[in-house]
Amino acid sequence: MIETPDTLRTPVEPALPADPAAIERASLATDADATPEPGADPASDPDPDATSPRERLLRVLRTATGLATLAFDRTGHVTLSYGPLPVFVNLTDAPERVRFHAPLLFDASASAPLMRALNDLNLEPGGTRCVLKDDVVVGCIEVPAAPFVDEHVAGTLHVFCATCDRFAEVLKALATRGARGRREGVGHRLH
Numbered sequence: 001m002i003e004t005p006d007t008l009r010t011p012v013e014p015a016l017p018a019d020p021a022a023i024e025r026a027s028l029a030t031d032a033d034a035t036p037e038p039g040a041d042p043a044s045d046p047d048p049d050a051t052s053p054r055e056r057l058l059r060v061l062r063t064a065t066g067l068a069t070l071a072f073d074r075t076g077h078v079t080l081s082y083g084p085l086p087v088f089v090n091l092t093d094a095p096e097r098v099r100f101h102a103p104l105l106f107d108a109s110a111s112a113p114l115m116r117a118l119n120d121l122n123l124e125p126g127g128t129r130c131v132l133k134d135d136v137v138v139g140c141i142e143v144p145a146a147p148f149v150d151e152h153v154a155g156t157l158h159v160f161c162a163t164c165d166r167f168a169e170v171l172k173a174l175a176t177r178g179a180r181g182r183r184e185g186v187g188h189r190l191h
Contacts, residue, residue, distance in 0.1 A: 064154035096145035
């Protein structure tokens, strides 16, 4: 059973600082419009009578956040906010994976202090990785979607958001010490 934490709030319109497709290109190149094939192999799916991976992902995200109005946008992303931090979730194909990504710092340059900070953050356990692409630091993680395990996806969402919140604070502190950075995502609630 998926538990909904008390920190989740009702939906609000997120103020997106960047195009979700551009953020995804920064996290890892993939076809954002790809829709995984419905009816996964029964041997690899614990519930072969369930809906498609796309429908299951949407159901899990709605349950995990308590937000019944979540939907995929035209680019194939579900967009959430964790405080002011936009979080994008989508499916990839070949292999089927659920991808979470969030912009953590904008207008970043590949300075030695920033690269050291990213290396340190990437050494932390949990699987969330930071990449610098096109002057944006993006946090990203992927989990398998075949078999699709509801609790794994929901748990990863919450851990990813909390981790990115902490990473954004580290990057904000670095930016205020002189590294370039005009906007950072730091939040405390998923909505």
